[in-house]
Amino acid sequence: MIQYDAENRLFHLHNAQISCVLSLLKDELGYDELMMPYFGTPLADPSAALKQINHTNGVSFDTDRQYLPYACPTDGRGDYRPVMLRTRDAAGQRCSELFFTGYRMESGAQQLNGLPCTYAESPDEAQTLYITLRDEWTGLEAELAYTIYNDLSAVITSACYRNGGTETLVLENAGSFCLTLPGRYDMLHLHGAWGRERSVERVAPATMTRMIDSARGSSGHEHNPFAVLMDSDTTEFSGRCWGVNLVYSGDFAISVDESPFDSTRLVAGLNPRTFEWRLEPEAQFQAPQAVCVYADKGLNAMSQTFHKLYRTRLYRGPWRDRERPILVNNWEATYFNFDHEKVMQIAGTAAKLGIEMFVLDDGWFGHRDNDTTSLGDWVVDRRKLPDGLEKLVDDVHSLGLKFGLWFEPEMISPDSDLYRAHPDWCLHVTGRRRTEARNQLILDMSRSDVQDYIIEAVSTVLRSADIQYVKWDMNRNFTEAGSDWLTDGREGELAHRYILGVYRVMDAITTAFPEILFEGCSGGGGRFDAGILHYMPQIWTSDNTDAGARLKIQYGTSICYPPSAMGAHVCSHGRGNVKVRGDVALGGNFGYELDLSVQTEEDLEIMRQQVERMKKIRHTTQQGIFTRLASPFDGNLTAWQFVDDERVIVCIYRAIAPSNSVRERIRLHQIPAGNYQMPDGRIVTANELECVGVCPTFGHGDFSSDVIILEKQKD
Ligand code: DGJ
Secondary structure (H helix, E strand, C coil): CEEEECCCCEEEEECCCCEEEEEEEECCCCCEEEEEEEEECCCCCHHHHHHHHHCCCCCCHHHHCCCCCECCCECCCCCCCCCCEEEECCCCCCCCCCEEEEEEEEECCCCCCCCCCCCCCCHHHEEEEEEEEECCCCCEEEEEEEEEECCCCEEEEEEEEEECCCCCEEEEEEEEEEEEEECCCEEEEEECCCCCCCEEEEECCCCCEEEEECCCCCCCCCEEEEEEEECCCCCCCCECEEEEEECCCCCEEEEEEEECCCEEEEEEEECHHHCCEEECCCCEEECCCEEEEEECEHHHHHHHHHHHHHHHHCCCCHHHCCCCCCEEECHHHHCCCCCHHHHHHHHHHHHHHCCCEEEECCCCECCCCCCCCCCCCCCECCCCCCCHHHHHHHHHHHCCCEEEEEECCCEECCCCHHHHHCHHHECCCCCCCCCCECCEEEECCCCHHHHHHHHHHHHHHHHHCCCCEEEECCCCCCCCCCCCCCCCCCHHHHHHHHHHHHHHHHHHHHHHCCCCEEEECECCECCCCHHHHHHCCEEECCCCCCHHHHHHHHHHHHCCCCHHHEEEEECCCCCCCHHHHHHHHCCCEEEECCCHHHCCHHHHHHHHHHHHHHHHHHHHHHHCEEEEEECCCCCCEEEEEEECCCEEEEEEEECCCCCCCCCCCECCCCCCCCEEECCCCCEEEHHHHHHCCECCCCCCCCCEEEEEEEEECCC
């Protein structure tokens, strides 16, 4: 998979789906600089990639720096595009030049300490190339890692920066990945806000820098740490695209710069606006991983590679491959207003419908009757649950249901015993006010004593009863992001150290309780990223459970993340009826978010059937291949399909009922050869499904849906 060609001085990372070429180029002083001249469709002759550099003949090297495909561009030497590395030396100078010093290759995938990463299950399924670069003047070294798997059209990269000099250096920028492509590209990204996360936006090429970022302390609702470069004629089913996703949950930046020299550069990494890191001699700094997926058959092919990688080599633990339980969550049913009896009412109805788990959301601890109080005091509220958590969990279990519990471990209410005991444990800048959001402050997760406290407080509750699921919430962004211990030039380390602390806590708790299914959450889907998915194989996609809004949210989310990562629940409000909401929620980890004890018998019967259907097909929706067929961002119909060896599931949704029109028809894609049984008993071939398609049966009126399940016939 990785070869070094000594004659052409290049590294070729390749499999049947992809070629990535890294090469050495002498600069005017005779030093070797590292380029990435090619990333794309497999090359028969990797040395052909060098031609993309050689057109620089006759141009002075200084000018060339403005479009050469540097693998790790730095500031201060004539490359004026976004760079990966900027250092400040003891004299305050910001110049670094990185020259090649060596390489090594190892079997397996690169593993990071303290940061989320993809992995290999056996050493022969992946290979990793490590290349070392060095700045002679400061002694700063960069070790770049590139992992390629046997069967995935992806390269996973990262950079580790080490101070090999004798004086302290400050990292002002420590990027993860740089991709430079010849030509101009559309950029696709996922933007949003609370309640409308991950909307798809495609931006035309422009000779400028386009940037998405977060400075909020988490990856955020506004921009996902994900961007795609694509040809202007690329569609869901054809054309070239390069998707880059950071395996990171904190402040990030992805810049796409189109230079006047017909070259486009993407740089992904930590956000330099909220990052600075003091690097003492011998110390090193590990930047997060970035995943770069290439497809030459459109966005669906790219998404399917991300999905497969994340489902099989990013999620960890026993829940990676298990079917996810169908749950009912009490948040939208009761908010803070519940007691033992109310919970048992909901759980009792849930059991009759075949639902498998009850999740108790916010409000079970301290004296939390509203959002002004008690975060940090993870002790059961005996006013609401007089017999305690253990009794409630036992009672729910006796109905045949699993039990799940909500936490918001990273937060502290000013009205809490924890805050009264430790007012210095929240993020704050001494002398400034402490801005509250949702009446709460953020715990200083950069402190090891705070991390230890959370590990112990959450673990104590999890040990106290047989809890099988945890919803891990996080409901506000940073303000006054300071810490008492980060002084003397280390103030800029807070944002990254916060996330490192979160990862340490998540790792400790998920490792100690491997049988518990963890679900991430952040004011809905405000921290939906590959970093969280390393610890928790599912994330609450959005607080907006309106089925119409959810079509866009789930469609956009699927561009990078697998359906098995998305929490999707049926609620009691918004567009469509309970059938349509169930058909939409089927596209993720299915559940209910309503008061089951007050539903009509008719709706309960529809829900019972939905649960029965979901149990039968969830293997296909959670582990099968997902393909988007029609976009809610483009027209009246939304459609997607799931395919595995057993069946094809086509989900079709119509927003507005047209008048005087013919029936809609949807053609399916990449259906495995064979015969399939339609719901009406007819047998159709894969060829017919692809060439002619299926006609959905919609109900009357606006906002309607059809789910067609096609069972594959045994030969
Ligand atoms: C925000 C989450 O997204 C909701 O689902 C719910 O858990 C609330 N927090 C509880 O405060």
